[in-house]
Amino acid sequence: MSVELSIVIPAYNEAGRLPATLAAITAYFTRQARVVEVIVVDDGSTDGTGELPLPAPGAAPQLTWRMLRNPGNRGKGFSVRRGMLEASGERLLFTDADLSAPISELPKLEAALELGADIAIGSRSRQELIQAHQSRFRENAGRVFNRLVRLILGLPFVDTQCGFKLFNRAAARAVFTAQRIERWGFDPELLFLARRYGFRVQEVPVVWAHAEGAKIRLWRDSVRMFGDVLAIRRHARAYPARAAASGPGAR
Numbered sequence: 001m002s003v004e005l006s007i008v009i010p011a012y013n014e015a016g017r018l019p020a021t022l023a024a025i026t027a028y029f030t031r032q033a034r035v036v037e038v039i040v041v042d043d044g045s046t047d048g049t050g051e052l053p054l055p056a057p058g059a060a061p062q063l064t065w066r067m068l069r070n071p072g073n074r075g076k077g078f079s080v081r082r083g084m085l086e087a088s089g090e091r092l093l094f095t096d097a098d099l100s101a102p103i104s105e106l107p108k109l110e111a112a113l114e115l116g117a118d119i120a121i122g123s124r125s126r127q128e129l130i131q132a133h134q135s136r137f138r139e140n141a142g143r144v145f146n147r148l149v150r151l152i153l154g155l156p157f158v159d160t161q162c163g164f165k166l167f168n169r170a171a172a173r174a175v176f177t178a179q180r181i182e183r184w185g186f187d188p189e190l191l192f193l194a195r196r197y198g199f200r201v202q203e204v205p206v207v208w209a210h211a212e213g214a215k216i217r218l219w220r221d222s223v224r225m226f227g228d229v230l231a232i233r234r235h236a237r238a239y240p241a242r243a244a245a246s247g248p249g250a251r
């Protein structure tokens with residue numbers, strides 16, 4: 001049975017938030033017939049995330065679960081890449097562990113792929129869809145960051161950072177194989193690579209409810225993210241040419 005959809009969830013100390021997320025995903029896909037695999041990537045958590053019980057197959061045998069454990073804390077970029085490269089789906093979604101974009105928003109991204117996009121990225125650009133805001137300060141900081149990213153990397157997207165992105169298999173293989181940034185700047189890097197390789201990227205406004213318990217530290221991580229963006233720029237010429245769609249992971 002070939003996997004239609006893979007869902008990759010990077011998780012760092014998410015023992016508090018992950019159970020509700022797993023339950024929501026189970027509830028959503030139990031009503032559907034398609035074959036789905038969910039891959040949780042535990043990133044060296046110290047709160048027992050890696051030992052959380054995964055849902056039993058029971059009601060939905062077409063839905064399978066896997067937990068990958070990193071050898072220590074390696075970063076969200078590392079974790080998403082690892083999950084995406086191990087996943088076998090025709091389409092691959094990565095989503096934050098707090099499901100800030102509810103899984104019921106997935107059809108919006110899928111519709112963009114139906115219409116010809118290779119990658120559909122969730123976007124927090126439509127104010128009326130934002131159900132719970134971050135602090136005004138964080139939101140503004142996010143906007144400034146996005147504007148800088150647009151400027152430095154020439155990306156035309158309003159929101160590069162949204163943790164809800166769907167790829168077709170060819171795009172996921174090419175982009176994640178080339179991705180180098182393992183911590184915060186990996187989102188802009190993915191988009192930069194996607195455009196470099198000629199994939200069609202569509203930004204799709206999604207419902208977003210900011211969840212408390214965020215682990216991003218605004219100042220420290222903004223500075224690092226910015227450093228990553230400059231590194232992408234510096235490295236721009238050295239990225240490999242788009243990998244040919246062959247080898248074991250290709251279809």
Ligand SMILES: Nc1nc2c(ncn2[C@@H]2O[C@H](COP(=O)(O)OP(=O)(O)O)[C@@H](O)[C@H]2O)c(=O)[nH]1
Binds near residue numbers: 009012074163
């Ligand atoms: N793998 C990995 N994931 C992380 C790390 N820090 C945060 N995350 C994950 O990144 C996602 C978004 O983090 P969150 O704390 O909600 O940040 P927010 O973007 O401010 O809401 C969640 O799935 C987290 O588990 C980390 O160091 N490593």
Ligand SMILES: [Mg+2]
Binds near residue numbers: 096100210214
């Ligand atoms: Mg969050």
